[in-house]
Amino acid sequence: MRDMSSQAALEAVEIRQKAREAWRNSARCIGRAMWEGLELLDARGACGHDEIFEACLRHLHYSTNEGRIRSTITVFDPVPRGQRGIRIWNSQLVRYAGYPLGDGEVLGDPAQLELTRRLRDLGWTPPSQPSAFDILPLAIEVPSLGVKLFEIPRKSVFEVRIRHPKYEWFEKLGLRWHALPAIADMALVFDDWKFSAAPFSGHYMVTEIAVRNFGDRERYNMLPAIAEGLGLSTRDRTSFWRDRALVELCAAVMYSFKEAGVAMVDHHTAAQQFSSFVQKEESLGRSVPGDWSWLVPPMAGSTMDLYHRGYDPSRPEPAFKYQKAAWEQAVAGASIAAGKCPFHSGRG
Ligand code: ARG
Numbered sequence: 001m002r003d004m005s006s007q008a009a010l011e012a013v014e015i016r017q018k019a020r021e022a023w024r025n026s027a028r029c030i031g032r033a034m035w036e037g038l039e040l041l042d043a044r045g046a047c048g049h050d051e052i053f054e055a056c057l058r059h060l061h062y063s064t065n066e067g068r069i070r071s072t073i074t075v076f077d078p079v080p081r082g083q084r085g086i087r088i089w090n091s092q093l094v095r096y097a098g099y100p101l102g103d104g105e106v107l108g109d110p111a112q113l114e115l116t117r118r119l120r121d122l123g124w125t126p127p128s129q130p131s132a133f134d135i136l137p138l139a140i141e142v143p144s145l146g147v148k149l150f151e152i153p154r155k156s157v158f159e160v161r162i163r164h165p166k167y168e169w170f171e172k173l174g175l176r177w178h179a180l181p182a183i184a185d186m187a188l189v190f191d192d193w194k195f196s197a198a199p200f201s202g203h204y205m206v207t208e209i210a211v212r213n214f215g216d217r218e219r220y221n222m223l224p225a226i227a228e229g230l231g232l233s234t235r236d237r238t239s240f241w242r243d244r245a246l247v248e249l250c251a252a253v254m255y256s257f258k259e260a261g262v263a264m265v266d267h268h269t270a271a272q273q274f275s276s277f278v279q280k281e282e283s284l285g286r287s288v289p290g291d292w293s294w295l296v297p298p299m300a301g302s303t304m305d306l307y308h309r310g311y312d313p314s315r316p317e318p319a320f321k322y323q324k325a326a327w328e329q330a331v332a333g334a335s336i337a338a339g340k341c342p343f344h345s346g347r348g
Helices: 002-008 012-024 032-037 048-067 111-119 166-173 205-215 223-229 241-258 268-281
Strands: 040-043 072-076 100-101 105-108 138-142 144-152 160-162 174-178 187-190 193-197 319-320
Touching: 012 032, 012 040, 012 072, 012 187, 012 319, 032 268, 040 048, 048 072, 048 111, 048 144, 048 241, 100 111, 105 111, 160 241, 166 223, 223 241
Parallel strands: 040 072
Antiparallel strands: 100 105, 138 144, 160 174, 187 193, 187 319
16 A cells, blocks of 8 residues: 655655656666756646646646757656556657558557557547557556546647758658657656656657657658658668668758757767766766667767767666556556546545
């Protein structure tokens, strides 16, 4: 059973500090220089699905800040470690649906095939004209109440249409992306506590969208179409059509975010900021936990100082931890929710 009295003793400033340290400890994150600027929205006490959803919308609104993105974490009621707490099923607050078309073809984001299927199983109906960028509903699970789905109003999601500063044909590809990456399925853990729902967000680094989300063969797989636009032969590997397409994708994504007034960092600047962070940490006598294969950006890595060194393999807490996919542990029979909040209805 949850120990409400000791949870109440957790002060918001203490949680904020632990969350900042968890960010500082995030071995895979190149953006940690900003760790002390993380802001906390304290949504403990949010009772039941609807209030949790409201807090998620508040998070989107506050962190997006019309493009002047604020690094933000929202915390919901924690549980003692080992217990099952509130879960957001989506990996991020904003995700685009992936629809199987048969023959292994996918419309939308292939990384969201499974979540999309789960949401449909829970009763979600895709738009009558499915597109490559349909925003998935949020699935919010409250222990003992089950899962409930919420459509995110279009106006709550800042999106950027991708255009190229020089090539007019680029816009016709119909690419767009959301301004805010807001991780929703990791747990913030420290001491005996697990915040199993604690969405956090900051600004994007250009390569996350341009190189990985658009470039990966298992994602939107846009490189062949871009090479074609550039007039490059995709039959000749040594035309370096993939490499050239990646550069132009970066140029387009960076330009479009800037034009839309949305904060974004390029990978060279991010790497520089990261190196200053490492220097500062080491001067304070702290070693920097790091995962080289994640820290090195997926383009131009060897041009950056961070490529040419190693990192501390330890994984200290406070930490943001992966959790098992929520549906793999979903309570049998839990479905669309109804009922009262178990924590604030007078039951001990
Ligand atoms: N790489 C993920 C994405 O493309 C986002 C991960 C978090 N990134 C960040 N800049 N905070 O959606």
